[in-house]
Amino acid sequence: MAFDEFKGDFAPLVRMVHNHADNRPTGVAMRQKEFGIWNEITWAGLQEIMQATAAGLVDLGLAPGGHVGILSENRSEWVQAQFGINAAAGVVVGMYPTSPAAELEHLVNASDTTVLFIEDQEQLDKIKELGDRVPQLRQLVIFDPKGTRGEDLLGLISFDDLLARGRARLADLADDLRARQAGIEPDDTAMMVFTSGSTGLPKAAEISYGNIHAGVAVARDVFGDYPPGTDVLSYLPLCHIAEQAVTVINGLSQQFVMNFGESLRTITLDLREVAPQVFFGVPRIWEKMQAGVLVQAQTAGRLKGPMTLLALKGAQRRGIIRRDRWSAGDRMAHAFWDTLVYRHIRSYLGLGRTTFAISAAAPISAELLGFMRGIGVNIREAWGMSETSGVGTIQKSWGQCDGRIGFPVSGVRTKIAEDGEVLFTGGTIFKGYYKNPKATAETIQDGWLHTGDVGRQEADGSITLVDRKKDIMINAAGKNLAPAHIENVIKASPFIKEVIAVADKRPFVTALVQIDMDTVRLWAEGQGIAYTTFRSLAEHPKVQELIAAEVAKHNRELARVEQVKKIWLMRKELDHDDGEVTATMKVRRSKVYEVYAGEIEALYG
Secondary structure (H helix, E strand, O other): OOHHHOOOOOOOHHHHHHHHHHHOOOOEEEEEEEOOEEEEEEHHHHHHHHHHHHHHHHHOOOOOOOEEEEEOOOOHHHHHHHHHHHHOOOEEEEEOOOOOHHHHHHHHHHOOOOEEEEOOHHHHHHHHHHHHHOOOOOEEEEOOOOOOOOOOHHHOEEHHHHHHHHHHHHHHHHHHHHHHHHOOOOOOEEEEEEOOOOOOOOOEEEEEHHHHHHHHHHHHHHHOOOOOOOEEEEOOOOOOHHHHHHHHHHHHHOOOEEEEOOOHHHHHHHHHHHOOOEEEEOHHHHHHHHHHHHHHHHOOOOOHHHHHHHHHHHHHHHHOOOHHHOOHHHHHHHHHHHHHHHHHHHHHHOOOOOOEEEEOOOOOOHHHHHHHHHOOOOEEEEEEEHHHOEEEEEOOHHHOOOOOOEEEOOOEEEEEOOOOEEEEEEOOOOOEEOOOHHHHHHHEEOOEEEEEEEEEEOOOOOEEEEEEHHHOEEOOOOOEEOHHHHHHHHOOOOOEEEEEEEOOOOOOEEEEEEEOHHHHHHHHHHOOOOOOOHHHHHHOHHHHHHHHHHHHHHHOOOOHHHOEEEEEEOOOOOOOOOOOEOOOOOEOHHHHHHHOHHHHHHHOO
């Protein structure tokens, strides 16, 4: 397809694939690791797969504007299907592969999905469980058909068979595909991204081609002049807008190489092998990295261990200071320890080549940010949501700004409402919620997106978030408390994975605490503590003493009214299937408060 068949400088994703295939046909577009081998796909190869997928979908009867879901962990076929759906003028509907059948029923029906790409037999079994409760769903396409021979539920075919079908019809459908792709308008919906559903059922946020086009400009402004061939590792869910922004939109706008590992379970090894220049991690990933480094240091040899711990102590101290405010001594100490220790730690983590790291999707503790910056990882906190089509604000290099989430990105304006809510407007603001005009009207008012986050603008114009507006707690004395702040300070402990603060209408703050199984297990083994299960470990008196001491230590960083007075250690991990967390592991507070009502009351008894 020729470049000039699209309108002006508007560039839908399909156009960019065609352009890259014309200009850099042998350039690597993506890699997929299978059985330990990284297999490459060029831009020309990706263009051919995209067109064949589109033709196959048209042959199956997909009309322009039809809704096509993708239910799979990250893999190259996810993005290939995404581009193919858009090339047929369809709408991509991403769904979390961890969603149980009951949640999938809502996702499929709320989005009017008619065709669904699924990963494997595990996802097929969920669709079987739904029976006739998804009446509009009429076709399944499976990426990995292993174990599904003889299955014909909803016309089930393999992705390879869909490609073969499309290739056979490509010549006949060429004019139709050309017309569909040339007819894409900026206001057309490119994809639907489901909100987390932390306070109710997930809503389908409609992201337009115009939103993505604006996001391309943001990506080029934020990431700067990285050359074609820059590596990113895709491992966070592709149905999440943040992963779409960092991997897919970057991959297309700047011709980054999208790398897909074998599974989420191989992330540690995959990260070391890819050693990406750009890396996006949610706070939990950074927490696990820090915990792993500390455990390695504590269990190292008699000489290496103390030396590494000394280096890490210095890294923590320097890291919480802005680099533009480092003294000459700070710079000299960092250079010395970087040669001896830090660069080896970065290489061990797979961040040896990383010059641009991002933390987003949830608040991250200042202590953790300082640790990572101290060992030489240029981690920048960013903020965004489905409704902003990705990143809305980001810190400057090395976090050198007053606000915790940085400055608004290019093309976006922000202001703080009278009640403290952060408002946004600009080209990346989404169209609205599919078939939910009431929620759309509540969220977008007079062109301004009401984010639901309470924040403040600092002296340099950057922004700091306080908490979700709906989560602010008012204690018995009438004092407003931000649970996210309390929780993130306590979660700075490597032995604590999750904290749920309780204080609303209460005389003091208490918390439900979930231990970090990985680090507590190693600590317990070092103490000679016997255990069998998560519960037996959490109930052990010495573990309870350890966590109480950790909470007491981090309480010193909180104001007296914010300090956690009592804790209760949860006997199991929070679970998506039990409705305690969302697919993105955000805590559903109301559900947790309901499940643990007795334990909470006992803390105040």
